Amino acid sequence: MTKSLFPLINRLLVETRFFLIFSLIALFGLSWFSVLRTSWSEGRQETVAIREQAQRGELAKAAPKKASEKKDEPKAEIAKDEPKSEPKSEPAKDETKTTEANATPPAPPRPPDTDAQRQQRRARGFYQFMGGPDMDMSSGAIETMMLYFLTVGIPIMIPLFWGISRGSSAVAAEIxxxxxxxxxxxxxxxxxxxxAHVITTLIGFALMIVVLIAGNKIGEQFHSVDLSPSFKALARPAINVVAMGLATFGLTLAMSAWDLVRWRPNMIASILTIAQLVGYAIANQPGTEDDSWYKVPGKLSIFSTFYPIEGFVKGEKIGFNVMVLSAVFVVGVIAAILRFNSRDLPANS
Amino acid sequence: METIITTFGLTKQYGNFFALRNLSLEVHRGEVFGLLGPNGSGKTTTIRTILGLIKASEGRASVMGLDCWHDSLMVRERVSYLPGELRMFGYLSGYKHLKFLCDLRGGIGYDRAVQIAERILELDLKKKVRQYSTGMKQKLALAQTFSDPVEILILDEPTSALDPSARELVLDLVLNAKSQGQTVIFSGHVLSEVERISDRVAIMRRGQLMHIEDMHTRRCARMVLARFEGDAPQDFPDDLGLIVRRRDGREILCEHQGEIKSLLDWFSRQPISEIAIGTEDLRELYDRFHSPDVRDEDLLPI
Incomplete structure (x- = not known):
């Protein structure tokens, strides 16, 4: 059995190299981006703090606690620049009015930007595009977009795509x-x-865990963040996400072992995944009661096994969730082996 | 003669359709065994059952005493198969394709496969397989099959996409394999090729084995077409070995096996106006089972 495994795995890796490499680059980039976003977010908070200090006339007295000296300089400049952009933002206007009411002396005239300041400003391009220091980051819409659509959603989808793709190609596509x-x-x-198909898929998933962690850790070398998550704190959600892909692979593989054409297991697995996503979204609408009937599809959804925050911080449910997802994977693989070993393999024509 | 492949009562049923029905045959070690029949006659199903890719509904098939379903892996260690429908890994070069398939057999036979592909079949192995024509793909697969160090070669329509010179090369490779003691099952539609290289030929129809012909005996047989001046005689001497195939007034067509001298002596004493002696090609035998006017109820499977 083993003598044929290596050439088979080698062939599958060659065959799937473009898909796998693109997925790994995407996950690496997203992981890096999460660090960048955290850095931006922290920078914004510091900027707001500096701006408030400047408005209260405390800027010369104390620097923000968390900001490094390198960071302070441009942020102070941004804060000094505030009066120009204030008309765009209602809360900022109110603050200015309050400041004026307190008869605080006006801020000194803003000196021209240095090259370093301009460079740093450009580096915050996305942040500026989203509204700059006046952007209200507490807005639920922006938080949701950033957290779920940009940060959480895509890393979940890529292992699922990988799982469905590899599962459906294992038997049905080859026939x-x-x-x-x-x-x-x-x-x-x-x-x-x-x-060979299972091991190739596992190699892909293992690489995904590696790049999810590596993207974050390497990103930290370029974008300073206050609190650097530990290796374990990064590995937990990465393993959780990949385990979801693994479970999906197991189910798709089992369907593929029954079929003759690839589109059918692909379609069924995709529909099931989308249905689970919809069920999860419905069940997790804000303000729903725990005994509501529409909590049921959420409980049945594979996405309910993923709690990034809990996984990231506490790791409480990770073990159980990964165990359940791995069990689904193992059952799927066993079902596929039993079926594949007992079925006819007709000619493709 | 040692039997290397045996099928007994082999039946494969899909719903109400019988792809194979009660097929019993034996292939002897070292022979070239031709499988003939139109599309859908059960040739490929027989081959796939022998390879363990399909499980028989009834009956059993064995290779060197190994059950083709339960011991399929060991059977495939002893058999090399050229599929009729070739689908390859287009992203691999010819070299890598051969290497991959040889590696699945433990890396054995690669050098010989390259040698056959490049020197005999004149294939450019540096090209990607996707750049190959159908005929070139078939040559690549043939190089792979003939290089495998196995005892049995199963070739399903091996010359279907080849030009005439390449066909000749393939037939030579088959005869070479036979001379080295390999057993070859040769399934095809080109009767002249099967006739030329086969030791025995099985003719199939609608999943049933209709006839097995020993080609050595057949090559010794001759057809005699004689036209008499009067009506042709109703009976012939038994010791002549004549079997009348067709009678049409003054003309008769007979099959003859035996001494030619006694036959010529006898005819020289008869009032004949014309006589022609030749051999019967496989087409006539094949048409006995597959000509358009043949009905199922007129035929009796083996």
Whole structure:
């Protein structure tokens, strides 16, 4: 069995290299981006603090606690620049009025920006684009967009795509393409053939965990953040996300082992995934009661096994969730092996 | 003669359709065994059952005493198969394709595969397989099959996409494999090729085995077409070995096996106006089972 595993895995890695590399780059980038966003967010908070200090006339007395000296300089400049951008923001206007009412002396005239300041300002391009220091980051809409759509959603989707893609291609796609005849007419056991697909998929998932952690850690080297998460704190949600992909792979593989064409397991797995996502979204609407009927689809959803914040901070449910997801994967693989070993393999024509 | 492949009562049923029905045959070690029949006659199903890709509904198939379903892995260690429908890994070069398939057999036979592909079949192995024509793909697969150090080669329509010179090369490779003691099952539609290289030929129809012909005996047989001046005689001497195939007034067509001298002596004493002696090609045998006017009820499977 083992002598055929290596060439099979090697072939599958070559075959899937573009998909896998693109997925890994995307996950690495997103992980890096999460650090960048945290850095921006912290920078904004510091900027607001500096601005308030400047408005109270305390800027010369004390620097913000968390900001490094390098960070302070441009942020102070941004804060000095506030009166120009204040008309855009109602809360800022109110603050200015309050400041004026307290008869605080006006801020000194703003000196021209240095190159370093301009460079740093450009580096905060996205932050400026989103409204700069006047942006109200406490807005629920912006938080939701940043957290769920930009940060959490995509890293979940990529392992799911990988799982569905690899699962459906394992048996059904090879029968459909006719390449299975080439392989299984050689002395390759059907179990070895399936295990090669499983191992290749696991290699992909392992690499995904690595890049999710590496993206964050390498990103920290370029974007300063106040609190650097530990390796364990990064590994927990990464493993959790990948375990969801693993469970999806197991189910898709089992469906693929029954089928002759790839589109069917692909379609069913995709529909199930989308349905679970919708069920999860419905069940997690704010303000719903725990005994509501629409909590039920959320409980059945694979997405309910993913709690990034809890995973990140406490890791309380990670063990159980990963165990359940891994069990789904194992059941799927066993079902696929049993079915694949007992079925006919008709000619592709 | 040692039997290397045996099928007994082999049946494969899909719902009400019988892809194979009660197929019993034996293939002997070291022979070239031709499988003939139109599309849908059950040739590929037989082959896939032998390879363990399909499980028989009834009956059993065995290779060197190994059950083709339960011991499929060990069977495939002894068999090399050229599929009729070739689907390859287009992103691999010819070299890498051969290497990959050889690695699945433990890396054995790669050098010989390259040698056959480059020197005999004149294939450019540096190209990606996706750049190959259908015929070139078939050559690549043939190089792979003939290089495998196995005892049995199963070739499903191996010359279907090849030009005439390449067909000749393939037939030579088959005969070479036979001379080295390998057993070859040769399934095809080109009767002249099967006739030329086969030791025995099985003719299939609608999943049933209709006839097995020993080609050595057949090559010794001759057809005699004689036209008499009067009506042709109703009976012939038994010791002549003549079997009348067709009678049409003054003309008769007979199959003859035996001494030619006694036959010529006998005819020289008869009032014949014309006589032609030749051999019967496989087409006539094949048409007995597959000509358009043949009905199922007129045929009796083996």
């Amino acid at each position: 459909e393409r006719g390449t299975m005849d080439m392989i299984l007419s050689r002395p390759v056991s059907r179990t070895a053939y399936l295990m």
